[in-house]
Amino acid sequence: MTTPKTSPEVGGMGHSIKRKEDPRFIRGKGTYVDDVVLPGMLYLDIVRSPHAHAKIVKIDTAKAMAVPGVLAVITGADLAKYNLHWMPTLMSDTQMVLPVEKVMYQAQEVAAVLATTRYAAADGAAAVEVDYDPLPAVVSPQKALEPGAPVLRTDKKDKKDNHIWHWEWGDRAATDRAFSEAEVTVREQIYIPRIHVASIETCGCVAYFDKVNDKLTVWMTTQAPHAIRTVFALVAGHVGLAEHKIRIISPDIGGGFGGKVPVYPGYVIAVAASVLTGKPVKWIEDRMENLQADSFARDYHITAELAAKKDGTLTALRIKTLADHGYTDAAANPSKFPAGLFHVCTGSYDLKAAHVEVDGAYTNKPPGGIAYRCSFRVTEAVHTIERMVDIMAHQLGQDPAEFRKKNFIKPEQFPYKSALGWEYDSGNYAGALDKAMQTIGYAELKREQAEKRQRGELMGIGISSFTEIVGAGPSKHFDILGLKMFDSCEIRVHPTGKAIARFGTKSQGQGHETTYAQILAEELGIPAKDIQIEEGDTDTAPYGLGTYASRSTPVAGAAAAVAARKIVDKARRLAAYLLEVAPEDLVYEPGKFSVKGAPNRSKTIQDCAFAAYTNHPQGMEAGLEAVSYYDPPNLTYPFGSYICVVDIDKGTGEVKVRRFVAIDDCGNIINPMIVQGQVHGGLTMGLAPALLEEISYDEHGNVQGGSFIDYLLPTAVETPKWETGHTITPSPHHPIGAKGIGESATVGAPAAIANAVVDALWHLGVRHVDIPITPPKVWKLLREKGVTE
């Protein structure tokens, strides 16, 4: 890190100051949704479908209503009276809140029980009797698109198949031409399975409709409170909810990772129940509901082809993908991009031609297509290109590191226009890879591997040199349900020189209360400890699109800097007035204005703040406040190079990650301690899908992996001792030169691990292994290749 500009007492950028959030969390004094208790609060529990696809013949609520404490059983028919049984998804598809005719996936909400206690609600839910008439379940997206497959969305008039949309991007003709002229091509089927973010806190809410004031307040686990408020107003306007009478409070959140972006039926039912009863209603899902019904991530069936010259120069990329969306497209994507930012799939390489096609399919599975700590399908893109580049390097007999360096976009090519239309802001890919190779001792590892191979031991070295695309996004191209993807910061400097700043984002553990204060400290020279940061209350915070896709620093962080500069402009005029000079005769360093040529004559930002309320010049408005709604001119492109060393146990098939070096570049760093912590966590959420996590379904649509018994999160024992480092290549268009870091490691790590495994097995004839690379999968593969213990 370059030397910080501010003193440790001010705590601007580059200081590893301790987090402002921690004192409450380490005392158990955070306020998460389930900690919110209101007088007279009722509890909601949900009845869920055991079938993946079935007609609802009858819902008998009599026994449930007889349970002491049960007040009501809410069904789709009840909601239909208010036209609230369906709701729009973020991708403008439709999703059931509660079904009237049929269920579309196992664990789908069927009815909800309202009771005076949590236990009575659960008893009531267990007592609801539902008669189903099972229908054939369509589980695989390939089968869903076969002619004659049962049409799932019978609710959509004129829908004759299970195809949702076709989307393609890039120059098909140029790409096909490049492939026909290619000297070498490789082709691979890559499946990136369905996984779940599984934040340790599940989802839930407390909804309270105050009938006296017609005001709805909802404490909820949401990463995007402002957008939720608008969605509620649009969806429930016809039953009397108006946006100025809706307050969404996103309290402390126990991890989000993308899973707390969507609107789940439970939230809507709780709101409806509170509006009807006028009482507060709490709904908290349990872990199995969370894993089985909340939005999934990924589920991409990819066919990728890569073309090159014999000398190893890459020329073209062609991808066809089948996206399994479950029964509705409830992906959280910018609306222009149904496959998210998957078309960043040319990665870190100077490819002249590329073409991507994606088709979405309906199946009898839960909806989703949200991120798993990743910016809109970027992991899918990175995994594909990094696997393909590795396959090509091995195919050509070239060292994967040298092969990458040969094909990298060079530092002097930035800003770089990719074949698929993105403008990469800045990068030094070889710099990061060199540092990773040096840190891990690449040459020595290659020698060790060669020796071990002689002895029949299976050791692999895998590289991933990823490029991310984060900070959505420029309003020209980016919106969700029409809401442009700007973000905001509002600053108020108090008379005594302390400040409060509010944002349209919402931290879920990223440490915004600390890092935003550091950005403001850097700009204003007001110590970070003197700046209160608030987010997540739509009645007080300025409008913004929320925190996901690593957009907080790129967008709201930029808003902080821009708003702070407005404060400095006004403070400069106040200082000029106090010093009786012209504003342009002042020199500014963070926190202080001094007269050019007379540095002893100066005023601090605190002096200016006091004057703004006590001694402002005639003709100037009092106060010292500013707001910025920042519309980014471009996305930011963090990058990095990871190198992973694995040893494979021939007896058990277990893959042991022996070493993992991660060199990240997120531009200028706000808080090195927090950045490193984000990378540690991201790497662990990269390891998880690479080796452990998958939610699969049997042929009847029964979920496998629907609890922590069989959906395996890494513990401290499986998690490697991560080795991290960084390079710094500032973003040229961001006010503080920062990019984003929360998701880089999750995006980049799986490919490094998969590449290491394949590297260990390539000489046996293995070209690809789908993640998660579990011991049974490897054991079976080894036996197929004739390897025994």
Added chain:
Amino acid sequence: MNVQVTINGEKLSADVEPRLLLVHLIREVFRLTGTHIGCDTTHCGACTVLLDGRPVKSCTMFAVQVHHRDIQTVEGLEQNGALHPLQEGFIAEHGLQCGYCTPGMLMTTKAFLAKHPSPSEDEIRWAISGNLCRCTGYVNIVKAVQHAAAKLRAAAPAGGAR
């Protein structure tokens, strides 16, 4: 049924349903909300509290099982305005992010350090393997525990472990 229990040194009692879970007694009856629920099935450890000094997962115990016994929760770690060395360690080493698993981690490691004053990294990793964290990748949790272990050793009387 009547349950009498000492929580963080305070004698408390409540009339409860026999099936009431311990975690709900702590969180909802006594309103000590620092103890969290993450999985309901003993896997994640967010609900870990100390029962007579031993870590237990309070989501899979009944409240009535702690009758006449001693419970410690995260709220009891700070004594007379002084943070426990583990709490200091978690702040100093950035051992938490969203904070949701943190109370369980603190209670598990408190019991662990009482028995293992000079643990190796691998011993710490095994000790917290019943507590899931989705944010930190565990690296800094291990450092936080080492930080606390050193501090506790320094504070312990010579030759004796605390």
